[in-house]
Amino acid sequence: MNIISTILKAKRGLNTKLDGGPTKMNETTPEEELQNLKKEVSRLRLEANLRKSLATQLEKQKKVAEDAKAEAMTKSQQLEAVSGQLAKYLSPQIYESIFSGKQNVEIKSYRKKLTVFFSDIINFTNISETLESEELTALLNFYLNEMSQIALSFGGTIDKYIGDAVMIFFGDPETLGIEEDAHRCVSMAIAMQKRMVELQGYWGKQFGLKQDLQIRIGINTGYCTVGNFGSEDRLDYTVVGAAVNLASRLEGAAPASSILISEETFLQVQQHFDFKEATELELKGVGRKVKSYEVMIDDYEVRKILNFSGDSYDLTVRKDQLGEKDIDALKKIISEL
Structure with missing residues (x-):
């Protein structure tokens, strides 16, 4: 106090x-x-x-807040892992369009001009009877992986695998134009056939096959219905229509180790490749004769073509065949104009 x-x-x-x-x-x-x-x-x-x-x-x-952030990060990592696994069940282009929000997951389709590709292994049924299931699985997975890597490098949309068959299309969900889509598709097919040549001898050493695998390819360009098909619970992004059926029929009619294309595809790519003489085919399920062209697969199948055009001229030059005399002749023509 x-x-x-x-x-x-x-x-x-x-x-x-x-x-x-x-x-x-x-x-x-x-x-x-x-x-x-x-x-x-x-x-x-x-x-x-x-x-x-x-x-x-x-x-x-x-x-x-820290716990919520950690939980969100964990869930994000889990979602990323799951989405990465789901991506293996979808073509990369379809996966990107869905997860980027460009495309809604709903029953919806539309018409679009596409180039459709089919391929399968010759005599695969007989081959499958000579292999054990484990060997057949390993062989098929190796083959499909090789073909898929080529398809993706050319920008193809892998639609589905049907046993040994592969279905690919160009022009959706992204397109570079009808002509360029067709050009890339045929270029992809040539790369696949060349890869099969490179693998000759591998099938016997690795999988015990008496003969090397051979594939055949059919390609067609035309209007298709493309989009999501199925039910509200299960959807499949694919293409359907007469153009798809024709590509499949061409593949079935193609000789071993060949690429057979329709006239519609030929008109888009004739300046880029060499072809054997056209033939008319009667194909099952097609109510008319189909004009088809077999692509020549060798070191010269892709022409070195340069196109020059303007308001008053249109010039096409095959660079691989252009000699000094041709160059001199061109210079003379231009100087006399």
């Missing part, structure tokens, strides 16, 4: 006028001063408790 009295006396001294005269209006009793001091102490204690409580709440909120 003596200490408090001392504090109170010191405080009263502050209420003294500058000339030393006491200010009676500000004078308070020791009891009042003590009461005020207790209130001040209580206020300070309350503020301290509030600060402590607020700090505790902030720490809790911080922990909740």
